Each structure stands twice: as structure tokens, then as C-alpha cells.
Amino acid sequence: MKRTPASYLPPITLQDRKEIPIHQQLYDWFRRAITGGQLRPGQRVPSTRNLAAELKTSRMPVLGAFEQLLAEGYLEAFVGAGTYVARSIPDDTLSRPAEKARNGLQETAEKRGPRRLSRRGVALTNLPAQSWLDNLGAFRVSLPALDHFPIGVWSKLVARHSRRPSRGIMAYGGAMGYLPFREAIAEYLGAVRGVRCDASQILVTTGSQQALQLSAQVLLDPRDRVCLEEPGYPSARHAFMMAGAQLVPISVDHDGLNVEEVIRHSRSARALYVTPSHQYPMGTTMSATRRLLLLNWATRSGTWIIEDDYDSEYRFGSRPISSLQGLDTDGRVIYIGTFSKVLFPALRLGYVVVPKDLVAAYFAARDAADVFSSTLYQAALTDFIQEGHFARHIRRMRMLYIDRRKALVNALQIQMGDMTELIGAEAGMHLVALLPPGTDDVEVSRKAAQKGISVMPLSSCYLTTPRRGGLILGYGGVSARQIHDGISKLRMCVEKD
């Protein structure tokens, strides 16, 4: 082996800065020199004693750096024969293409492989930007009245579990969720939503979106057909796209999803997504007749029904509509709910109620997706429900949202009555204002976003081209004053259009 004296090393400059210890600077220098090709495989490096002397430093940091470089395989040492750059380091090291490029050799581009994404990765990336979701301004859809949340009570419950945490609060939890929480959810859903289930069927998720994603993964193979409401919830579409499914849009009218259309055209669908209590975004309620027709069809055809009951806590006219799941006698309905709207979105807690024979598959899918949900908030929310704060909060918010809805309808009628037509039942946290025919709702939403107002264009809920544009206006998170100001600004966005 050719001996290369220490003086042949490229110059090492040590910085006097205290933040980077000498051993680290030396390690970094050697690694860069080896991977950059300045030090060649098989080249001898100086002894630690000589290098320390040359650098006018103590021997300790040099020993530390060499130990690390030997451990990682950049250097190799032979007893009595000194230390060398590992001969096994590949000759065409990484920085070489760059070096060659600097030397005018243009091999670089050809030598680099493609940077391919999956088809679903490309499809998701190419979705149009939703700039109206970048701000939390007036009319942000799904945003509840955060300033009316009983934060004092809540933070005490959080502190209770955080200060003296049980082992369960810190260690690995079950993929299905924290059992007392699941029991509280089962009880609540049975009493208030007419859902027929026990705690063993409840999987706690990080919100309704994860429930959708897991359902898509468990139920759908690539290219399987899934029926969706048109217009419908855009994020549900994204979850099904991730699973590689084919989307079949089904029209919606004043009775909700057009079940007759489903039965006529969608014999081969593997699953169907529906928001029967309060259709998203149009706000209609599915009639009892259609519910029964849909369930009969699903049972006969072997189609899974995914029921998204995202905001049924807030129904102002009559009592909440009972769930589709409660009518199902064949275990065909997967029922999804969330606490994002009733409590607050950053809680990241939702749930899915699954037929008993699907529990094992959902469990495995959750385990493979992200193992389990953080336990602290699950425990705090269990107490919040058990101690009655939850029911009280819903009652208070129902009153508040009735007022906010009235204020919004009022402001729209007074300020924009000439250019909008309101639709949507007296329920939930949003309504739809149809715009004059020919108005580009995406353009209006973009302009509004620039003014700090978050309105969603109705057309973003369509797979096909809608006959008429509109705006989806959330009223959960806006005060009467913000409503008044917001609508003034919104009027300008439509006028200028």
C-alpha cells in the first residue's frame, strides 16, 4: 500500500467557535473529504499524535474523531501499520457528479434516475390549491365558537391526567382506543343518535378524516367503484382517491342523496358515502323512504354504506335525526362521527362504529396506519362527558349557533339579498348561498381569502361542473359583528366579479 505522508492532507482549518467541539469539526472535515473524493480509498491518514501536534490541539479530540470515523467505517486501522481511508469506499463517491459537472463533463443528468411518485401521489398533488382554507377568518367552514368553549373546566381535566399520569396515559395504547372513552361514546351514540353498537365496535380515530381513510383502505381495492354525493364533501373524495377507488357521483335533491339513481346505475359499487342527517354541503335531510330503500339495496347488493354524521349535534328545528346505522339490520353501515366541531378541531378525536365482523380489519388497518391515538385527550374527554360538561356545552352551543345563523341569514338578506339565494336546513354550522348564474365562485373565494375571509366555493364540492356557483359559509366561529363586517367585504368580492 502506498504511504501518503500527513502533509499531503488538504489543509484543515479549525474554527475557534465554542459551539462546535474540535472533535466534531475534525469528524466533519474527514467525512466530507472522504465522501467528496479529496481523500482517496486506501490513502493513509496521519497518526492522532502527529495530527494533534500539527493542529496545535490536544490529542483527545483527535482520538474522539478517529474513533467515530473508524466505528462508522470511513477509516480502517491495521495494528502497527497505521490508519487509512477505508479501501471499500466506492470510487465514484457522491460528490463526484457535481465535481465532474464543474469540470465541464455533462454526464450528471443522464446518470440520475427518475423521481417518480405513485399515481395517487401525483393525483393528490395536482388537486387545485384551496387558498380559502389558509386562513381562519370569518365564515371558515367547520370552525366552532372556540371562545365559548369552557376552557377552564377542560384544562383542569387535562391537568388532572397530565400531572399524575397513569402508565396507560404514557405507554402504548390499544389501536381501538382508550376503553372508558369508547364506552362513553357508545352510550352517547345510543342515547342521542339511535346508533346500535357496543364499545367493542368503536374505533377511536384522530378525526372523521382518518375514519374515512381507514374505511377506504379496508373496504376498497384499486379501481373499485364508490358512490359519492354530488355535490359532496371534498375530503371524502381525497380519502377514496388515496385508496385508488373510482368515484361515481350521485345527484342530491331536497330529499338528500338520489337513491333511485344509485339503484339504477350503481349495481357494481363496492361502497357508498353519504351524509344523511345533514347533507354536506347542501344541508338537506335524507327522507325515511330513501333511507330504507338505500339499506335494502345495500343489503341485497352487498354494498358498504359509509355514514358521515359530522355535525348532527346541531339541529335547531326538530330533535336530531336518528342515524342510518340505527335502521340497519344487516351490519352494512359504517358510522363516522367527530368531536372536532363539538369541542375543537385541534383535539384530533373522532370515531368510527364498525360492524362486528369488520372490527379485526379496522384494528389491523389502524395499527398499520399510525398505531393508536394519543391517550391524554381521550381520558380528559371521557371525564368531560361523564361529568356532564359535554351535554351542557352542546346545549349552549345550539342556542349560540341558532343566533349566529339568524344573524348571518339576516346580513345576507339585507346586504346581499339581490345576489344570493340561501339553501340548507336549520341545522349544523354552515349554509350555502347560491350566487347569480355565471359567477365564478372560486374567483370570489380567492378574492375573499385575500381580505382574510374564508368562504368555500360550492363548485369545489362537485366532481362535475355545477350548474350554478355558490359559497359555503360557516357561522360557528363568527360573532354577530364579524358577520356584519364579513358580509360587507364579501359583497365587494362578488360585485367586482
Place this chain on the structure above:
Amino acid sequence: MKRTPASYLPPITLQDRKEIPIHQQLYDWFRRAITGGQLRPGQRVPSTRNLAAELKTSRMPVLGAFEQLLAEGYLEAFVGAGTYVARSIPDDTLSRPAEKARNGLQETAEKRGPRRLSRRGVALTNLPAQSWLDNLGAFRVSLPALDHFPIGVWSKLVARHSRRPSRGIMAYGGAMGYLPFREAIAEYLGAVRGVRCDASQILVTTGSQQALQLSAQVLLDPRDRVCLEEPGYPSARHAFMMAGAQLVPISVDHDGLNVEEVIRHSRSARALYVTPSHQYPMGTTMSATRRLLLLNWATRSGTWIIEDDYDSEYRFGSRPISSLQGLDTDGRVIYIGTFSKVLFPALRLGYVVVPKDLVAAYFAARDAADVFSSTLYQAALTDFIQEGHFARHIRRMRMLYIDRRKALVNALQIQMGDMTELIGAEAGMHLVALLPPGTDDVEVSRKAAQKGISVMPLSSCYLTTPRRGGLILGYGGVSARQIHDGISKLRMCVEKD
């Protein structure tokens, strides 16, 4: 329309129990009678006045129930002509099959469609049960020393953000994560792990598993080939199965993943999963030579490298090994890390560092998967890092785990020295004890689980059949005393085999 007097109604029995209000009982009774076919479409129902009189109740609850039934479309009312069961209710209502079955008609089974799951759903469900993960007993892999976590400091930080939450802590957060947290992670990774990135490339996840799942979804189409270490991390396998990928096992030796084998056999692989700092489960470190070979190959062939750096904070002999990502000059490496092992698993916080041109795709995939991570813990952990608690905790745990590792090695050598052979570098939170040839490690793990001990069979990390069984023993979460007792019990499980 045929008039049916009220007396033709099946009997309604109201319960005197206070828990269920009368209007709810009535609503439930009518809905059941209609969906069950006891009340037929078009059948007239009594007036609210008559029904109230008959039931000896006030008229209010009857009105409430009817209002709800009308709203949901079970009943229909005609001005001056009374109230009827909606004629549009389908004739073959849901409970009919059951009824027919009772009548001896055996159409039921044939009329029900199949209950198909997706192929990945079936594959995941059929994975063997991992009963050793059902308990948190001695040697549970990946479990840190929870009782040594500075819970006082931590709960103060949690309370700080929980008591007076900013709007950001409660509302919708960004899919990439809480910005100050991402900045803290970028700084930490640059300083300690040699990762080259800025905060814009960091996506906060609910743990390393979600980072794996998102990577699989973004990078892999169904049937794409992905190379994995053999033996390797089982949950990584599950994430790739969810994406429909084909798994290509690559052998592991004392220098880590056999990169020569990758280059020879895997030209068409789309991605490669690797644990270079501390191979899971064998504990070896990938040599510098192989790192450079692997990166060169990845660049030329256009293969993505997924680097899982799950426990590199704990390296006892030398300083932590620098990441593969830091050597990569072509943006080929996706780098994954987690706080589950350094803090605690139920925190549900991890991260993935993605090449800049993949940020948009990961963002979209996260949005479609579960939108964003809960913000409270992200904010608390940011403070924990910035205020120096994080670095201090790692230093303390490193000392503790050195001791625990020594105690475990000691106990194994004294009590099971005749039946085990230990492998794994002085790093991390687990080691592997090979069992005598021919021992069924799954059987040993099952027996141990029955005694409350959680050891993972080495064979569960193999896709193929391993030459020799072994046990993966975590030592993060066990005290010296638990180690001694645990190994005594474990010896019995192996002996009896």
C-alpha cells in the same frame, strides 16, 4: 285512501321510567312499527289528541314525536285529512327478511350480498396475532423508562398551553405541523444527526408509523417493488402492504443491509426501507462503504431510500452515527424519526424529513389521511426542547439505559447463558438473544405473554423462514429487579419448550 281507526294500531306500552321521555318512547315505537312492517305505507295513524287520550298522557309529547316523524319522513300529513304512514316507505322494509325467515321462507341468505373486504384489508386481518404486544410487561420492545420522565416539568408546559390556549392551539392547524415545533426539530436534527434540511421539509406525524404509511402512499403504486431488511421491522412491512406494494427481502449482516445484494437483484425497486444507524432488530450499524454504495445506486436507479432512525439518540459506545440523509446529495432519502422512544409513546409525535420536491405530495397525503396533528403536545414539546429539558432527558436516559442493558446482559449470561447468544450493538433500547437451534420462538413468546412478559419472537421480523429463532428484549422500561425476575420466568418458558 282507506281509513284505519286508531284502535287498529298494535298496542303501545309506555314505560314509566324517567330516563326515556314519553316523546322519545313514542317516536321509537312508531319508527320500529313502520320499519318493521307492523304499520303499512298509507295507513292512517290516530290524531295526536286521540292518541294522547288513549295513552292517558298530555298532548305535548305526542306532538313532539309526530313532529319528528314528519320531519324524518316516516309520517305524512294532509291538511284536513289526517296523518298517515308515508306511502313512499318501501314495501320490503328492512325487518322483513327476518320476518320471512320466521315464517319459514328461506330467501334471506340468498338475498344478502357478499361482505367483501379489500385485498389489503384481508391480508392485514390474516396477519398472525401478536399476543406479546398485548401487555406492557418486562422487556416490552420500544417502551422507555416512563417513571424517569420529568413529568412535573412536562405537565407544567402542557398546562401553560392548555389553560390559556391560543386560537392556533384549538383551531385547524397546518398539515405540515406547528411551525415553531418544525423549526426546533430541524435545528436538533442538523446538530445531532447531521440531517441537512430546513423546517419547510419537516412534516410532523403522529409517530414513525404514520411517516411510513404516508411514504408508502406517496411513493408506491400497487405491485411496485420495495426492498426491506430481512430480518426487519414488521410494522414497516404492514405500511407497505397497505399501499399494495410487493415486498423484496434483502439480507442483513454485521455491516447492516447487504447493499451488494440490492444492487445485484433489485434494479426495478421503487423504494428501499432501511435502519442504517441501528438495524432493527439485529442492532448492527451500516458501514460507511455500504452507505455510499447505496446512495450511488439509489441516485442512478431512481430509487427512494426511506431511512428509519428510530432510536439513534441512544448510542453508548461512540457518539451517534450520522444519518444517511446527511450524506445524500440527490434528495433521494426520506428521513423518519420519532419522539415515542425519547419521551413517551402516547405522545404520538414523530416526523418525516422529505426532499423539497416531495413536500407538496406529502402535504396532500397527510391532509387526505388525517388532516393534521393535535397541536397542544407540539407546543409543549417545542418549549421542552427550547428550554433544554429535552437534551437533559436524553443524557439522563442514556446513562440509565447503559445500566439497564448491562443488567440485562448480566442476567441473561448468568441465568440463560447456556441457551442464548446475544447480538446487537451497544445502542438503542433492545437486544436480541438467539435461542438454541430448533426452538420455536413464537411459542416461547406466547408462553411468556401468559406470564405477563412481553418478548418479541425474532421470527416475526422475517418474511422468509429464519435459520434460528430468537427473542427481542427491550430494556428501556424495566428496572434491575424486573430484569432479574423476568429472566427467571423467561428461562422457564424456554426450558419447557
